[in-house]
Amino acid sequence: MILRIALEERLVYRGDFALGTLMRFLPIITQIFLWWAVFQSIEGRMAGYSFEDMVAYYLLSMLARAFSSMPGLASTVARQIRDGEIKKFIIQPVDLIGFMLLGRVAHKIAYYTVATVPFALVFFLCRGYFTEGWPPAIVVGAFIASLVMSFLLGYFIDLCIGLIGFWFLEVSALLFVYMLLNFFLSGHMFPLDLLEQPWRSLVDFLPLKYLAYFPAAIFLGKIPQDRLAFELAIEVAWLVAFIGLARWLYARGLRRYSGYGG
Amino acid sequence: MKIAKSVEHPNYIQVFATFAKNSLIRNMMFRTNFVLESISSASWALMNVGFYLIVFEHTNSIGRDTGWEKYEFFVFLGTTWLINAIVQAFFMPNAEEFSELIRTGGLDFALLKPIDTQFLVSFRKVEWSSLANVLFGLVLLAYGVSHLVGRSTHPWQIEPITWLLYPVFVFCGVTILYSLMTCLAATSIWLGRNQTLYDFWFYITNFSRYPSEIYETGWGLPLWGIFTFAIPVLVVVNVPARLLAQPLTPRSPSEWALAAYTLLATVASLLASRWVFQRALRSYRSASS
Numbered sequence: 001m002i003l004r005i006a007l008e009e010r011l012v013y014r015g016d017f018a019l020g021t022l023m024r025f026l027p028i029i030t031q032i033f034l035w036w037a038v039f040q041s042i043e044g045r046m047a048g049y050s051f052e053d054m055v056a057y058y059l060l061s062m063l064a065r066a067f068s069s070m071p072g073l074a075s076t077v078a079r080q081i082r083d084g085e086i087k088k089f090i091i092q093p094v095d096l097i098g099f100m101l102l103g104r105v106a107h108k109i110a111y112y113t114v115a116t117v118p119f120a121l122v123f124f125l126c127r128g129y130f131t132e133g134w135p136p137a138i139v140v141g142a143f144i145a146s147l148v149m150s151f152l153l154g155y156f157i158d159l160c161i162g163l164i165g166f167w168f169l170e171v172s173a174l175l176f177v178y179m180l181l182n183f184f185l186s187g188h189m190f191p192l193d194l195l196e197q198p199w200r201s202l203v204d205f206l207p208l209k210y211l212a213y214f215p216a217a218i219f220l221g222k223i224p225q226d227r228l229a230f231e232l233a234i235e236v237a238w239l240v241a242f243i244g245l246a247r248w249l250y251a252r253g254l255r256r257y258s259g260y261g262g
Numbered sequence: 263m264k265i266a267k268s269v270e271h272p273n274y275i276q277v278f279a280t281f282a283k284n285s286l287i288r289n290m291m292f293r294t295n296f297v298l299e300s301i302s303s304a305s306w307a308l309m310n311v312g313f314y315l316i317v318f319e320h321t322n323s324i325g326r327d328t329g330w331e332k333y334e335f336f337v338f339l340g341t342t343w344l345i346n347a348i349v350q351a352f353f354m355p356n357a358e359e360f361s362e363l364i365r366t367g368g369l370d371f372a373l374l375k376p377i378d379t380q381f382l383v384s385f386r387k388v389e390w391s392s393l394a395n396v397l398f399g400l401v402l403l404a405y406g407v408s409h410l411v412g413r414s415t416h417p418w419q420i421e422p423i424t425w426l427l428y429p430v431f432v433f434c435g436v437t438i439l440y441s442l443m444t445c446l447a448a449t450s451i452w453l454g455r456n457q458t459l460y461d462f463w464f465y466i467t468n469f470s471r472y473p474s475e476i477y478e479t480g481w482g483l484p485l486w487g488i489f490t491f492a493i494p495v496l497v498v499v500n501v502p503a504r505l506l507a508q509p510l511t512p513r514s515p516s517e518w519a520l521a522a523y524t525l526l527a528t529v530a531s532l533l534a535s536r537w538v539f540q541r542a543l544r545s546y547r548s549a550s551s
Contacts, residue, residue, distance in 0.1 A: 026465045029485075030472060037325035037476040038317060046320045176302055184309050194316050 003106040022118040028058050047193040053220060055129040057191050060216035063119065065188055066111070067147050068154030068211040070104065074178075077162025078171045081257070090254065097159065097246060104155055135221055142228045146215040149235050153210050156242035163246060166253030187213025193222065207238040272377050278385050285388040300394035303350075307343055307398045314339065328475040329508075333413075335473075336406030337507035340399045342471055342499045345435045347395030353440050355387040357447040364450050369546060380539050384444060407506065424505055431502035431521065434528040438498050439467065441535035448535075448542035470495040473503075494527040 032055055039051040049057065077100070080086045089096040134140065161178055165171050183189055186208040195203060203209055214235070217223050223231055289296050314335065317324075324330040330338065360383050363369040372382050410418045446463060469489045474496050477486035489496040501524045504517060 023461065023465060027468050030468050033476040033479075033482055034324070034472050036479060036482075037328070037473075038321050040326045041323045041328075042321045173298060180305055180309065184312065189309075189313055190316060194320060196316075196319060 003102055003109075005106075022122075025062070025118075025122050028062065031058060047191070048222070049191060049193065050131070052129045052131045054191070055126065056131075056220060057216050059123060059126055059129070060219050061187055061191075061212040064147060064150055064212045064215040065186075066115065066119075067108065067215075068150040068186075070154050070158040073100070073104065073155070073158040074162035074171060074175050077159060078165030081162075081165040081253070086257070097250060100159065101155060104151075108151065132221065135219060136225075138225065139218060139221065139228070142232060143215055143218045145232060146210070146218055146235065149232075149239055150211050150215055153207060153235070153239050153242060156239065156246050157207070159246050160242060160249055163249040163253055166249070166257060182208055182211065185209070186211040187216070191217075193217075207242070210235050210238065274377075274381060277377065277381075281386055282388045286390055289390045296391050299391040303347075303392060304394050304398050307395055311336075311339065311402070324473060325475045328473065330473050330475070333406045333409040334507040336402055337410070338473060338499065338503040340401075340403030340406055341432065341435075341503040341506070343395050343399030343402065345399075345432060345439065345499055345502075346467070347392050347399055348432075348436050349439045349443070351389050351392035351396070353384060353443050354392070355389045356384050357443045359383075359387060360447045361450040364546065373543075373546075379543065380444070380536065384440070403506075410507070418508060427521075428502055428506050431505060431524060434524050435498035435502060437528050438494055438531050441531035442466065442493065442495065444535040445538045448539050466493065466495055470498045470500075474500045494524075494531060497524045497527060 035054045036051060039046070039054070046054075086096065088094075089099070135143075157178075161171055161175055164174065168174070185192075185203055185206060188211075192200065192203050192209055192213045214223075214231070218228065318332045318335070322331055324335060360369075363372065363383065369383075372379055375382055407418075443463065469485070474486060474490070477483065477489075477496075486496065497520060501521055505521070
């Protein structure tokens with residue numbers, strides 16, 4: 001039911017939506033040209049990436065971001081806390097975390113029913129950059145698993161930031177810092193392999209890399225197959241940790257919540 | 263005829279000074295917000311520099327034989343930030359407000375004022391916090407230039423004329439971007455509302471942020487042509503940055519041709535924006551009330 005409402009809401013503006021998705025690939029074009037020029041001057045590979053890999057990486061990380069980004073989630077949660085709209089979750093037998101999650105799932109499904117066409121088009125046009133072709137089935141499986149988990153992880157991290165609103169009421173500054181770090185350290189801006197030590201190891205310890213870098217790295221075979229299970233297990237651990245944190249924040253938050261507004 | 267002559271023209275500089283003062287007062291009313299906004303725009307800039315630092319860890323120049331090495335490129339980046347920050351400080355808030363004025367019908371009041379309407383709507387607000395990035399751009403410029411002048415293998419000789427021409431071309435760049443923004447904002451008269459203004463602006467100016475050499479390949483050439491001649495955003499940063507950073511010595515003659523073209527493009531785009539703006543005003547029908 002919740003799913004259907006959200007789905008219908010999203011499909012109202014599908015034309016605009018598909019066009020917007022295509023437009024989102026435009027900044028990548030300039031990135032590709034930039035990297036082309038850089039690869040011209042080094043003649044060879046950079047941190048294990050050829051030029052083709054680099055293009056493929058940007059396309060894949062874009063796909064991963066389409067799963068993991070949660071536009072407006074944290075600010076919506078914080079706003080609901082501030083205006084007291086959150087009261088409806090207290091009096092109704094509906095769980096906020098579950099309700100919001102379903103809303104987001106629907107949002108993403110709706111997004112993909114429309115966005116598949118432009119995504120498929122771009123990937124088809126750029127198929128030449130995937131020099132290795134399709135990776136083995138096990139890698140594809142891990143890739144899909146990492147995409148699904150990147151969605152969940154993105155959701156719970158954002159939710160936690162929103163729930164901090166129980167204490168601070170205004171989370172926009174915090175959100176901005178998160179967005180900034182996310183952009184830089186998730187691998188959205190560049191493949192994380194380019195980082196020097198000790199930054200490389202530091203980023204490896206953070207959960208942000210699962211939001212963009214990790215799925216792309218799996219697909220491109222940057223992660224050895226015997227380590228796949230281990231890396232995925234760490235991602236699951238992060239996910240569990242953030243689910244726990246979100247539950248705890250919500251429970252603690254409700255206790256100190258005073259229900260402003262009417 | 264007599265009446266028209268007796269109408270006193272407002273002193274545009276004074277009017278602008280008043281606008282700037284009012285905006286500063288308004289900005290200072292919310293001081294914490296002002297500081298936060300300055301910090302946030304500066305941190306985007308820092309992140310950008312971080313990205314290029316990483317790139318230059320792996321390569322020593324962008325493109326083969328283009329001469330865009332690390333410090334030359336810092337000069338380029340500094341120029342980019344400088345120009346964009348000026349545009350954001352002076353024109354961005356006005357362009358946004360302009361769309362809003364059209365939607366709400368508030369433009370009526372602007373039309374009634376005894377002052378040029380384009381001037382009024384494009385200079386009304388100044389976003390002082392964006393000037394943090396002007397400062398940031400200047401620091402980056404100074405850093406890049408001082409390295410280029412001070413390095414041991416062929417240090418740059420910067421001729422005095424360069425210091426004179428650089429601000430001129432920065433001004434040209436700002437003017438071109440201003441014209442483009444005015445055209446985009448004016449389209450909201452026809453479209454009623456222009457939500458994608460911001461996106462579109464971002465996508466177009468995105469092309470101006472890189473040295474033009476990167477487009478000199480296969481299907482980059484048509485892009486280069488479009489963004490040099492049809493919508494001249496590529497010369498905005500490239501011409502002044504190249505003038506100062508001198509990635510290639512001796513300069514190639516095409517640089518002077520491009521510089522001359524930039525002057526022409528500046529005048530042309532300013533006239534174009536004026537024309538579009540006035541065409542748009544003619545089809546303006548007041549809203550609401």
